[in-house]
Amino acid sequence: MSENNPSSNPDDNEPTCWVTFTNSAQQKIATINFAEKSHAPSARKLSIIDLRVREFLEHRVVKLRIHDLDQLNKLAYYFDTNYQKPVYRDQGNYSWPLETKLERNAPEDVKNKSGLEEFEHRTFVEAQRRLHRYVDTLPDDEDILSWLAFIRHHGVPTRLLDVTKSFFIACYFAMQDNSPGQDAALWIFQRFLYNRAFFEWCRLHKESVLRDSPYTNVKYGEPYYWPFPKNLTRAKRTITYDSLRQRPNMDILDLHAVLEAAMYGLIDKPGFAVAEPYWLTLRMDVQQGAFLIPFNVRQSFQENLFSYLSFDKSQDLCSDTDEIKFPEDVNTLEDIITFVPVIKVRLCSSMHELLRIRLNTMNIRDLTLFPDIEGAMQHISSHVPVKRK
Template sequence: MRVVRLTHWKAFVEETERLNGWAFRGEISANWPLMTSLARRLLAYCPDRSLWPLREMRALRIFRRKAHNYLRDEHPLRDDLRSLSLMQHHGAPTRLLDFSKSPYVAAFFALEQASSDAAVYALNTPRLWSTAPQSTPHLTRDVIDPRIDGHFERYFWPNVNPVIWFGEPAEMDRRLVAQSGLFVVPGRIDLPLEQLLDSYDPHTELLTKYVLPIEMRHEALAALYRMNVTYASLFPDLEGLARASGYELEMVWDRLIEDYQHRPAGEDAAPR
């Protein structure tokens, strides 16, 4: 994995503009490995890795048995990837890693709540489209496609195949569309993504890590705000609008500050 430490926002824009067709993921800490929420949960509370497949399938089975009570249309529950997508969307730990086709969306998620150096990972999906692990050259992206009935159970659930699949569910929800999102699905959750990629072509750059120093945060988020990359646009619902208020606390235009400072004596109303 190539690591690039940047010093200003313009450098990030220049670097990522060259990566046509790649996928991007933001992490609020540059020290975090690329691991799924499911792996982090199991590593913390379920040390016996031999039982991880059993635990994962049990969680998926229970979700499917009960989620229909909250859905107008329950046919997504018949699809493995869409079921996992629903779980991920509503906060469950899954083996899905959220990526975006937009480096700016990834940068927003990396920096918005960062308190130290953050990172954006760039995944060479054009190259991964047609390649496979050297130990299992027959397990190409098309062969292991988890959207096909039975493939998740065959290629991913056993947690033994060093494969990576990426793509979208057959039907995408509004958030996934708004975020230009896609999922990366690892065949092994006990290994970070960068280690899984070591089993692929060692002569091709498949993953790049861009370290974004915390000093870049204000400049980057101001630029992203002007691009309308905010919680309100990325989560097109009331939750997104409410979460966007956090950054509105930081963004106060100079005119508003001047008006507030020169308000008539005794006027306590906040600027609007």
């Protein structure tokens, strides 16, 4: 066995897993199971530090199944005490796809031909034209992320995917959108691991990241006539590859400049980033909000995610066939999730009622997360019992 493939007979003190291989040479792993025993005849025991195990986990969404609050608390404790903080995304139904509101209900012709960025930019312009009549304080005109975040939190479809920096706030929203008897999902995005992906993205694509125009020649629906621009200097400004560079003559780009170009529909390659708007509403602040932002909305969010992180594109994110049983040993858990870019946690329905009670005692509820009349009404409504399985 070479140095790059440690022995398949790990030391008794090392965290281990059971694996099956795609070939007889035992170079590429097909499945991983962290249970104490494996019933597969071809399974072999490997140390978690084996490079084959690490490579397998780094190139796919790792799925964990959680049955009770003790397991949930172990996971939360690890991330809350780790200085590298992830962000979290909730889903009330485990089988829901990971997609933005902008792409969810859009016609296929618009996604693939007309381009969603044109319609997203229309919402940005129309919001700037009208919202000053209803809101006293608004973001700066050129702060496009703050504008998209503001209208997104008022129900307008955008490319932004809401996340939070709080583990238990994400659990709360998963419970809020959950139906009786359905497993929920908690997504964990390890943002500190994405810098390497961005450097590789810059190196791989270079000048090809930009498209000439955010608009295609394919039209959809009634014609839209753009209003006279408020800021002519901004309207005449062009974004070039040179303007995206961190420094002159360097191929490493500035992430914030790339994100701005993406939100104007000028980035042609898939990718995504985690970002927080400069201008925060009270809701975003108390919910510890941030956003996942896909670079290219002519492709789905999942395609942006998988391409950017070089994930195995054949993986079915809603299937339970490759789920990992939650490891009871804390060291094993830490070794699994330390270098995994994305984790999807199944919150089994059997634990939901206790989780709701726990979250309420932690003061994570509508009244605190929605500090306005809507939140107060939702809190009052919670006193009416709801049938649950």
